[in-house]
Amino acid sequence: MRLVLDNVHVQLGDFVLEVTAELNGDVIGIVGPSGAGKTTLLDVVAGIRRPNAGRVAMDERVLSHAAQRLFIPTQRRQIGYVPQDLALFPHLSVRKNLLYGRNGRDDQNSLFTLEHVTSVLQIESLLGRGVEQLSGGEKQRVAVGRALLACPKLLLLDEPLSNLDAKLRAQILEFLRRIRSEFHIPMLFVSHQREEIDALCNSVIELERGRKVT
C-alpha cells in the first residue's frame, strides 16, 4: 500500500497538523508523544476530519484534495477504524456490533465471514453477550473484528495496546500479526511506544507537535 499525504494541513484551535509524507508498506507505524497529532492524522485518512489544505491519496485513489474541493465521505472510503476508546455500540450485542458494517450484504469474500473473523480473533463464544460484559482484551478484539467485517481496504488502529497489561498486550499483538497474515489488509498503526511499532510495522513515521520529524 502507498499512502500519500501531500501538504496536509489541519487547524484545530491552536493545534496545527502539517504533514507531507509518502508511506509505503503493509503495516505503517505512526509514533509520537501525546498531542503530536497521531489521532488527527488517522481522522483525516478516515474522512472524519476534513483537511483545510492538501491532498490525501491511497494507492491510485485520491481521498481528498482541498484545492479541487474533492472529498470522499467516510462512508465510501472503505477504511476500517479502531479508535482508542474502541467506540463499541453499547446498546447492541457483540454479534450486532460485529455485523454493523455488513448491513445485510452477502459475503462476497469468504475470508471476511463472521465465522472466520470470530475464529481468528477467538471471540466466537462472545456473540450473544452485551459489550458492557466484556473484558478490555475482548472489547479490543470485538472492535477489530467489527472493522474487519466491513471488508476494509485499510485498517486504522489507534493505540490498540494502550490500557492493557503486558500479557494482554502480547496477546493482542499476536492477533494483529494473525490479521496481517490471514487477511492481507494494510494497517496504519498508531502508538506512542516505539517498541510496539517496531514489533509490527515495516515502515514508521514520527510526529511531534503536528509535524513529521522522521
Place this chain on the structure above:
Amino acid sequence: MTAEEWQVVWFTAWVSALSTLVILPFGIAVAWVLARHEWPGKSVLETVVSLPLVIPPVATGLILLKLLGRRGPIGKYLHDTFDLEIVFTWRAVLIALGVMSFPLLVRSARVAFEQINPRLEQIGRTLGASNLRVFFTISLPLAKRGIIAGMILAFARALGEFGATIMVAGNIPGQTSTLSLDIFQAVQLGNDAHALRMLGISIALAFAAVFASELILRRKRI
C-alpha cells in the same frame, strides 16, 4: 364526576398527547441539529426555540392569534385554500399546547444527543453506514431515554397550559375547554366543588407524568 367533567378530562388528555406526538419529529430534528452542528446564526435558533419558556404565555397566545386568525397570514391561507378554521377550535388548542411544550422536548432531547460520544457515530460511518442509518441505529436509540423523558415533560406542560390556549382557542365548553380553563371558569362562577375535583385530577395526571419521567431517567436502560 359528571359527563361534562369527564369530557373535559378526556379532551385535555388526548389533545395533550396528540400535541406531544405532533411536535415529536420536529423536536427531535431541532434537538439533533442544535446538538451536532455549529453555524454562525445558531444562537438565534436556540433563542427562538426557548422563547415560549420565557415570554408570558398570553403573549405567545396573542402571536398565535395574529398568525392563525382569519386575517393572519397562516390563518388566511388555510381558510382560503382548505376552508380550514383554526382559532377557537380544538386545532387551536393543539397548536397552543404544542408551541408551549416544544422547548421542553427540545431541551431534554438535545441533552440526550449531546451525551452520546460522537466517536460512535463517526465509527458507524467508517463501517459504511449512511448518515440516516447512523441516526436511526445509533443516535436515536442512545438518546431514547432523554427523548421519552422530554415527551413526558412536554405532555405534563401541555396538561397545565392556560394563557396561550385561552387567547387562541377561548374556553368553549365541549369544544376547547381544557382542565386549566375549566378550573378557572369554575372558580369565577363560585363552583368550588367542581373546581376542586378538576384540581385533584390535574394534580394526579401531572404527578403521574413527572413521576414516570423521573423513573425513566433513573433507569439505566429501557
